[in-house]
Amino acid sequence: MNAPDVGQRMITVGRLHGAFGVRGELKLESFTAPENAILRYQPWTLRDAQGRERMVEGARGRAGAKGLVVTIPGIEGRDAAEAMRGTEILVPRSALPPPAPGEYYWVDLEGLRVRNVEGVDFGVVSHLFSTGANDVLVARGDRERMVPFVEPDYIRSVDFDAGLVTVDWDADF
Template sequence: MNAPDSRQRMITVGRLHGAFGVRGEVKLESFTDPLRAIGKYQPWTLRDARGVERTCEGVRVREGGKGLIATMPGIEDKDAADALRGTEVLVPRSALPPPADGEYYWVDLEGLRVVNVEGVDFGIVSHLFSTGANDVLVAQGERERMIPFVLPDYIRSVDFAAGIVTVDWDADF
């Protein structure tokens, strides 16, 4: 139940935040759920701020006092770890397990057409974000619409085969 072209996409699953200690360990921000699952999805593609990418395999992830800590092959001192500050961690979408029924990876929804129950075209899903209370789907068409991702109240259906998300949302709102 995944969008056909999204399985080959590289998706950002975390970010490195510089050195942890002096032995080359790196502070790691994970976007996975659970957070430690990021260590399962390897090899990683590391993309620095300039867009330069390199592959990293054999990373070990552990919990630290204030978050995750990564030990990476070839990173053996504080300077090398600090040089990774701001680097994104990417993996192929295909590395992630299939979502449970009724659950979706945001990356799989991006690019789908959004229509309301009356058939009004709202454009495409540009992205999603979390408010804490619920997730929000952002449809970009002739204007931007933010629709709470609440099933089945506002999100009526997701049809990957047709490439359509059907929403119960007033076209004037």
């Protein structure tokens, strides 16, 4: 399987949750594993709730009790940090390392067609989410179907060249 052409597609890798202390530090929820890997994928594009974007580089961070605590150049004081609440952190998909064999970035699966082993078209991968027990692939077509992302039990194959995920899942379920 070849990786998809990811180009400069931007993906969300974290979210700022407001001020930490009074010196401009911020609470950061990282969507990377391990969570501090987000610091390696700079520069970041910061997107606020109104959709305005700006690029920053040189953010530093440390582990906090409930996630990362970061400093971002240009953010001084509690009020400036609090104004960043809800800001998303985006990076180009190409900044991330290639996934290990048999592993996938969820963003790479989004948009692929989903068909079951009987040839029934389920639509396209809308998104994935984690239940704790396993990840779940959500396919949207004539209706929404949720398929446990368990290989090879339910996810039989992922073919990026064909743009297709083949699943062993009952079309009526």
